[in-house]
Amino acid sequence: MKTTILFGAAMILLAACAGEPSAPAPTVPSASAPAPGPAPEPDQCGAAEAQRFVGRPRSEIPAPVDPRLQRILCSTCAATMDYNPRRLNFVFDEKTGVVQQAKCG
Template identity: 40%
Template sequence: MTRLPILFAPVLLGLGGLAIAACAPMEGGPAATLPVDGASECKADLYQAYIGRKRSELPRAPAGETWRVACSTCAVTMDYNPRRLTITYDVNTEVVTQMACG
């Protein structure tokens, strides 16, 4: 029975090394492809004036642009699309609280 832990020690050390390597930054990964001018890619900077206004005042999404309008407590997908404008509004007041890419 005393040999069992000794046999698994290399396996556990190898798994520990993999766990540490998984946390290391990778070249060419998702973070490397994010745009430098993040707010400009989805044009969030152009719509900041709608923060504090009712969601019903939002214009329709212009042709070729992708918008996602969601309440502050609504479930949304976690996929990141740098060209999609995500508009968040307060569920109780229907007031726009945030404009962000994603």
């Protein structure tokens, strides 16, 4: 009797594993709702406010209150690639000294 029950249970487990799962039906996005894109990153470093320095000489960038949270980078110079969403980066053109970007990172 035990053998029959164990054999039956083994057959049920094998049958459950043997079947191929059916592919889910493709979903069609509705025309009225746009497909969701990646969520925009919040401005944690103040880059939106710092955009006023883009196009101006790097000498106009104020000294940072906390140097760990702001850096000024040359567009062609070496820099670390560590990402800090709270750090404000000013990128300037090496030849002209004009700020090209203000971004978090």
